[in-house]
Amino acid sequence: MLEIKNLHVTVGGKEILKGLNLTINDGEVHAIMGPNGAGKSTLSYALCGKDGYEVTQGSITYNGKNLMDMDPNERAGEGLFLGFQYPVEIPGVSNMNFLRSALNSQRRYRGEDEIAAVDFLKLIRAKAAELDMDPEMLKRPVNVGFSGGEKKRNEMVQMAVLDPSLAVLDETDSGLDIDALKIVATGINRLRSPDKSILMITHYQRLLDYVVPDYVHILAAGQIVKTGGKELALELEEKGYMGLGITESAA
Amino acid sequence: MVATQEAKQTVQDVTGEYKYGFVTDIETEKAPKGLSEDVIRFISAKKDEPEWLLAWRLKAYQKWLTMEEPTWAMVDYPKIDFQDIYYYSAPKSAEDGPKSLDEVDPELLRTYEKLGISLKEQEVLAGVAVDIVFDSVSVATTFRKKLKEAGIIFCSISEAAHDYPELMKKYLGSVVPVADNYYSALNSAVFTDGTFVYIPKGVRCPMELSTYFRINEANTGQFERTIIIADEGSYVSYLEGCTAPQRDENQLHAAVVELITHDDAEIKYSTVQNWYPGDKDGKGGIYNFVTKRGACRGKNSKISWTQVETGSAITWKYPSCLLIGDGSVGEFYSVAITNNYQQADTGTKMIHIGKNTSSTIISKGISAGKSEATYRGLVRVMAGAENARNFTQCDSLLIGDKCGAHTVPYIEIKNPTAQVEHEATTSKISDEQLFYCQQRGLETEDSVALIVNGFCKDVMKNLPMEFAVEAQKLLGISLEGSVG
Numbered sequence: 001m002l003e004i005k006n007l008h009v010t011v012g013g014k015e016i017l018k019g020l021n022l023t024i025n026d027g028e029v030h031a032i033m034g035p036n037g038a039g040k041s042t043l044s045y046a047l048c049g050k051d052g053y054e055v056t057q058g059s060i061t062y063n064g065k066n067l068m069d070m071d072p073n074e075r076a077g078e079g080l081f082l083g084f085q086y087p088v089e090i091p092g093v094s095n096m097n098f099l100r101s102a103l104n105s106q107r108r109y110r111g112e113d114e115i116a117a118v119d120f121l122k123l124i125r126a127k128a129a130e131l132d133m134d135p136e137m138l139k140r141p142v143n144v145g146f147s148g149g150e151k152k153r154n155e156m157v158q159m160a161v162l163d164p165s166l167a168v169l170d171e172t173d174s175g176l177d178i179d180a181l182k183i184v185a186t187g188i189n190r191l192r193s194p195d196k197s198i199l200m201i202t203h204y205q206r207l208l209d210y211v212v213p214d215y216v217h218i219l220a221a222g223q224i225v226k227t228g229g230k231e232l233a234l235e236l237e238e239k240g241y242m243g244l245g246i247t248e249s250a251a
Numbered sequence: 252m253v254a255t256q257e258a259k260q261t262v263q264d265v266t267g268e269y270k271y272g273f274v275t276d277i278e279t280e281k282a283p284k285g286l287s288e289d290v291i292r293f294i295s296a297k298k299d300e301p302e303w304l305l306a307w308r309l310k311a312y313q314k315w316l317t318m319e320e321p322t323w324a325m326v327d328y329p330k331i332d333f334q335d336i337y338y339y340s341a342p343k344s345a346e347d348g349p350k351s352l353d354e355v356d357p358e359l360l361r362t363y364e365k366l367g368i369s370l371k372e373q374e375v376l377a378g379v380a381v382d383i384v385f386d387s388v389s390v391a392t393t394f395r396k397k398l399k400e401a402g403i404i405f406c407s408i409s410e411a412a413h414d415y416p417e418l419m420k421k422y423l424g425s426v427v428p429v430a431d432n433y434y435s436a437l438n439s440a441v442f443t444d445g446t447f448v449y450i451p452k453g454v455r456c457p458m459e460l461s462t463y464f465r466i467n468e469a470n471t472g473q474f475e476r477t478i479i480i481a482d483e484g485s486y487v488s489y490l491e492g493c494t495a496p497q498r499d500e501n502q503l504h505a506a507v508v509e510l511i512t513h514d515d516a517e518i519k520y521s522t523v524q525n526w527y528p529g530d531k532d533g534k535g536g537i538y539n540f541v542t543k544r545g546a547c548r549g550k551n552s553k554i555s556w557t558q559v560e561t562g563s564a565i566t567w568k569y570p571s572c573l574l575i576g577d578g579s580v581g582e583f584y585s586v587a588i589t590n591n592y593q594q595a596d597t598g599t600k601m602i603h604i605g606k607n608t609s610s611t612i613i614s615k616g617i618s619a620g621k622s623e624a625t626y627r628g629l630v631r632v633m634a635g636a637e638n639a640r641n642f643t644q645c646d647s648l649l650i651g652d653k654c655g656a657h658t659v660p661y662i663e664i665k666n667p668t669a670q671v672e673h674e675a676t677t678s679k680i681s682d683e684q685l686f687y688c689q690q691r692g693l694e695t696e697d698s699v700a701l702i703v704n705g706f707c708k709d710v711m712k713n714l715p716m717e718f719a720v721e722a723q724k725l726l727g728i729s730l731e732g733s734v735g
């Protein structure tokens with residue numbers, strides 16, 4: 001599915017990722033944890049091709065294709081989805097229209113027919129219901145005036161509709177109360193399947209109680225410094241980064 | 252969203268070019284170049300006008316000679332040589348005035364089909380009545396018979412001068428006086444064609460009325476004149492669309508539009524202005540200097556202007572309302588997009604004269620490239636206008652950092668009971684918004700179109716359906732190449 005080799009990324013003239021290696025196979029769920037400023041969001045942006053995140057060395061291969069040659073929308077069309085740490089507001093554009101445009105754009109990219117309006121309506125209503133979203137929210141402008149929890153829930157609805165093959169979720173659990181956290185976990189677990197992969201970026205063990213990862217990585221100072229099973233998250237929770245011998249200014 | 256898909260399709264169709272820039276090869280008859288009493292007499296004779304109208308024109312011309320071109324607008328362009336313009340150009344085949352569709356020159360019909368206006372279809376399917384103005388003459392008006400049965404007059408202004416002289420005498424120049432400004436005086440002297448609408452008492456016009464303006468000939472100005480009268484308790488929705496060929500020289504368009512509503516009547520006037528804006532280096536394009544004004548003469552009457560301005564090299568335009576009748580209502584909803592080197596100075600004037608009058612102004616300016624957009628608006632509450640209300644919202648959206656947006660509100664209150672609210676914002680399309688859209692699969696230009704359509708939503712929702720889709724597409728096309 002995804003193979004990242006020796007990835008170096010520079011942002012604003014500063015090298016943030018310094019030789020990161022990560023392989024995610026079909027059907028696997030990976031969690032990345034790490035101190036603030038370690039480069040977790042940088043990794044997710046570099047994967048999705050955000051402007052200003054310059055890959056200076058290394059490679060990103062996705063289903064055998066070189067991701068680095070593609071525009072962000074092409075990467076999305078290839079099945080890459082990013083759940084944003086801070087979802088963006090788009091005034092005047094309803095959730096429904098936004099998502100339908102996005103879905104159809106991805107379909108066109110893949111050479112598929114656009115979805116009929118009726119079918120789309122059915123799809124989005126079903127997904128909203130699964131994630132306990134009030135259908136009225138679908139008519140509201142994208143993320144405008146949404147609470148933190150509603151924004152994250154909205155990310156999950158978008159993910160469910162777009163049905164990506166690799167979802168990268170950047171602190172989708174941060175700042176959520178327990179009910180909202182369960183909704184997010186439901187969203188992720190529903191996507192989980194043998195041909196899809198998930199990369200969760202999180203600060204906290206608690207999400208991992210609901211979505212049990214196959215692997216846990218610790219990212220510090222621009223590199224993956226430790227990899228383990230789900231127990232690594234528990235160990236981290238108990239001992240802290242210092243206790244695991246990880247300092248923020250490592251490498 | 253349908254609009255963005257279609258926008259994209261259209262973008263691909265035209266590969267980044269102005270879609271309406273072709274020229275129709277058709278035999279024309281022109282007045283001699285330049286402006287003089289003789290040229291005015293020529294125009295008047297061509298239209299076989301009554302004597303009073305010729306006298307009116309000549310008086311306007313004398314007035315114009317004494318006036319100066321205005322310089323207060325925030326637009327910059329080389330001096331116009333008024334002697335280097337043709338003031339009259341007409342397809343030979345249109346000599347005998349507007350016809351039914353069967354008699355219209357097929358070359359003209361093809362032109363409109365290329366522009367995406369299939370007249371036959373409009374007639375049969377859309378149920379929109381259309382008046383077609385090609386350069387200086389009206390070439391076809393559809394649905395006349397059906398409208399006539401309802402007592403509605405929908406014809407070219409030239410015909411109205413013949414067939415309805417009393418109405419013409421009463422209303423021509425009654426809202427926009429000849430000497431109102433430099434261009435209104437010029438228009439009064441040389442106006443060639445345009446649309447005349449009269450809705451009788453108590454009639455709700457059963458269909459949208461529309462005029463499609465097309466400039467074809469080179470070095471030719473278009474000076475149309477439109478008058479719409481809504482008599483007591485009547486209602487009409489009127490649409491106006493415009494395009495012109497792509498040429499290196501600038502061309503002048505100086506129209507005058509006068510609207511009149513009597514007691515309890517309403518006129519909804521919508522424009523999608525897409526004159527050729529010039530190329531990406533600022534060469535060519537239409538100078539659009541237009542005077543549009545409505546008088547709410549009757550009590551509880553209403554005039555609503557909605558405009559989507561995407562074209563023209565320079566736009567100078569302030570659709571306004573004189574709120575004379577007690578309880579009358581004026582509205583102005585505007586989207587003005589400028590890209591490349593376009594300049595737009597546009598806005599409105601709401602003049603509150605009667606008691607309990609209210610007005611709403613919603614202006615959305617979008618600037619990209621090296622363009623400049625100015626909102627210029629006046630809200631004036633006269634001493635006798637008890638309990639006048641105005642709400643103004645002016646939002647500017649900037650794309651890139653080489654363009655400019657300016658807001659120039661003038662507020663004059665002479666009655667202490669007035670309630671006037673003004674809100675203004677300036678924002679940018681952020682990299683975060685763009686990336687968010689792209690990450691969901693939208694291409695850059697679609698993302699821009701989507702964000703801009705969202706920004707303009709409060710205005711766009713006032714457009715009649717037939718125009719809304721077209722207008723949404725236009726927004727996307729106009730901003731092509733503005734990002735990335």
Ligand SMILES: Nc1ncnc2c1ncn2[C@@H]1O[C@H](COP(=O)(O)OP(=O)(O)O)[C@@H](O)[C@H]1O
Nearest residue numbers: 011012014016035036037038039040041042043
């Ligand atoms: N646009 C930028 N310019 C300069 N430095 C940046 C920029 N964006 C992020 N950084 C820096 O990159 C580092 C990693 O940031 P980020 O990837 O957001 O960390 P994390 O998500 O792990 O908390 C931080 O030190 C941050 O200050």
Ligand SMILES: [Mg+2]
Nearest residue numbers: 040041085171
């Ligand atoms: Mg982060």
